[in-house]
Amino acid sequence: MSIKHADEYRDAEIARRLVTTIRKTSHRPVQLMEVCGTHTVSIFRHGIRDVLPPTIKLLSGPGCPVCVTAQQEIDAFIAYARQEDTIVATFGDLLRVPGTHSSLQMEKAEGRDIRVVYSAFDAVKLAAGNPDQRVVFLGVGFETTAPTIAASILAARDMDLDNFLVLSAHKTVPNALEALMADDAVAIDGFLLPGHVSVILGLAAYRPFFERHKVPAVVAGFEPADILEAVRRLVVQVESGAPQLDNAYPRAVSETGNAKAREVLDQVFEPVEAQWRGIGVIPASGLAIREALGRFDAARRMPIEVPAVREPAGCGCGDILTGAKSPPECKLYRKACTPENPVGPCMVSSEGTCAAYYRYHG
Amino acid sequence: MCLAIPSKIIEINDNMGTIDVAGVQREASMLLLEDPQVGDWVIVHAGFAIQKVDEAAAQESLRYLREAAQLLVDDEDPDAAATG
Ligand code: SF4
Numbered sequence: 001m002s003i004k005h006a007d008e009y010r011d012a013e014i015a016r017r018l019v020t021t022i023r024k025t026s027h028r029p030v031q032l033m034e035v036c037g038t039h040t041v042s043i044f045r046h047g048i049r050d051v052l053p054p055t056i057k058l059l060s061g062p063g064c065p066v067c068v069t070a071q072q073e074i075d076a077f078i079a080y081a082r083q084e085d086t087i088v089a090t091f092g093d094l095l096r097v098p099g100t101h102s103s104l105q106m107e108k109a110e111g112r113d114i115r116v117v118y119s120a121f122d123a124v125k126l127a128a129g130n131p132d133q134r135v136v137f138l139g140v141g142f143e144t145t146a147p148t149i150a151a152s153i154l155a156a157r158d159m160d161l162d163n164f165l166v167l168s169a170h171k172t173v174p175n176a177l178e179a180l181m182a183d184d185a186v187a188i189d190g191f192l193l194p195g196h197v198s199v200i201l202g203l204a205a206y207r208p209f210f211e212r213h214k215v216p217a218v219v220a221g222f223e224p225a226d227i228l229e230a231v232r233r234l235v236v237q238v239e240s241g242a243p244q245l246d247n248a249y250p251r252a253v254s255e256t257g258n259a260k261a262r263e264v265l266d267q268v269f270e271p272v273e274a275q276w277r278g279i280g281v282i283p284a285s286g287l288a289i290r291e292a293l294g295r296f297d298a299a300r301r302m303p304i305e306v307p308a309v310r311e312p313a314g315c316g317c318g319d320i321l322t323g324a325k326s327p328p329e330c331k332l333y334r335k336a337c338t339p340e341n342p343v344g345p346c347m348v349s350s351e352g353t354c355a356a357y358y359r360y361h362g
Numbered sequence: 363m364c365l366a367i368p369s370k371i372i373e374i375n376d377n378m379g380t381i382d383v384a385g386v387q388r389e390a391s392m393l394l395l396e397d398p399q400v401g402d403w404v405i406v407h408a409g410f411a412i413q414k415v416d417e418a419a420a421q422e423s424l425r426y427l428r429e430a431a432q433l434l435v436d437d438e439d440p441d442a443a444a445t446g
Pocket residue numbers: 314315316317318320327330331332333334337338342343344345346347348354
């Protein structure tokens with residue numbers, strides 16, 4: 001049985017035709033940025049950068065949730081793992097991210113109770129099954145992931161669990177786009193907007209940003225034809241001087257997004273400023289658990305202060321995340337820093353730009 | 363972290379669904395979906411179904427892409443002959 005609407009969008013003939021159209025259409029040099037780790041991986045895996053004409057440069061932005069997590073937040077995760085009677089539950093890609101002096105993986109090797117879960121709901125079940133321990137779930141991710149964690153908090157409330165806590169380090173995308181536009185180091189002529197963040201948010205969430213900056217912005221799906229079609233639309237907009245906010249992934253993304261998911265999100269979280277690796281503090285780009293649900297908030301129930309820290313010496317991950325540098329421009333790339341021995345998160349996460357570059361370009 | 367290919371709902375019990383993704387069956391929560399039905403194609407992220415795939419929109423954009431490709435075949439051929 002075919003996988004609905006994935007095979008079709010992998011059709012090599014359609015992709016080839018799209019590349020031809022893009023080649024014919026593109027005359028002005030442009031820098032287009034994708035802001036989604038799954039796009040980054042798909043672009044590298046399918047060799048999309050290599051088939052585009054030299055006028056088009058694709059930049060990878062801050063689209064990998066683990067990568068944009070601040071060093072101080074990683075250190076905080078480790079500090080929670082060291083608490084008594086505490087199980088830390090996390091998605092697997094955080095394990096190997098180096099903190100200042102340790103990593104969750106190293107803590108696990110030293111006997112701390114750290115469990116990898118596939119879903120935040122698995123962490124709720126873990127709490128139900130371990131009433132004598134606290135389960136702290138590490139909340140990392142964008143608007144695609146945050147509603148799943150919000151729904152898990154509501155489920156824990158309905159189950160009247162007192163030992164399920166979330167440490168929220170979520171980040172949200174629209175205000176990060178503002179920060180990227182304000183960064184003078186990189187000129188961005190168009191954005192490939194993230195597919196599944198937009199599934200939740202809908203096109204409407206980007207409208208204030210678009211009205212302010214009038215920069216071409218197109219939501220893209222994940223198959224080669226999806227990405228190429230979005231690039232084609234961006235190029236048409238640049239060439240015609242008529243920027244638009246456009247949706248090239250209408251089978252999943254609507255104007256208003258998933259209303260139910262946004263409702264759950266709003267019920268549980270409120271916007272707060274957040275620290276992004278490589279970018280710094282961005283107003284209203286993080287999510288804190290609302291006071292009414294404070295009993296599920298690890299930051300309130302078990303406050304732990306960790307010092308502000310420097311990012312790993314020599315690691316250019318911050319510049320990679322804003323598109324200012326590409327991985328080979330980092331002195332450590334392929335030398336001190338490899339997927340087996342990562343120095344920064346951009347090499348740890350499979351969605352990190354350094355890891356994707358290493359895997360598909362060598 | 364995103365699983366881009368759609369899964370099919372094959373069973374729903376309360377708010378938990380069994381989904382089939384490329385022949386592999388998994389559990390996924392339906393808590394974030396309005397009115398999930400057996401047979402729906404959905405996008406699943408971190409153990410939750412987050413959206414139904416809009417069938418009409420999918421067909422429409424495929425038709426559009428195919429047409430765009432076809433248009434190019436028509437105006438590309440003489441070009442191809444001229445340049446060998
Ligand atoms: S190659 Fe390694 S050290 Fe260099 S920027 Fe990437 S993650 Fe950091």
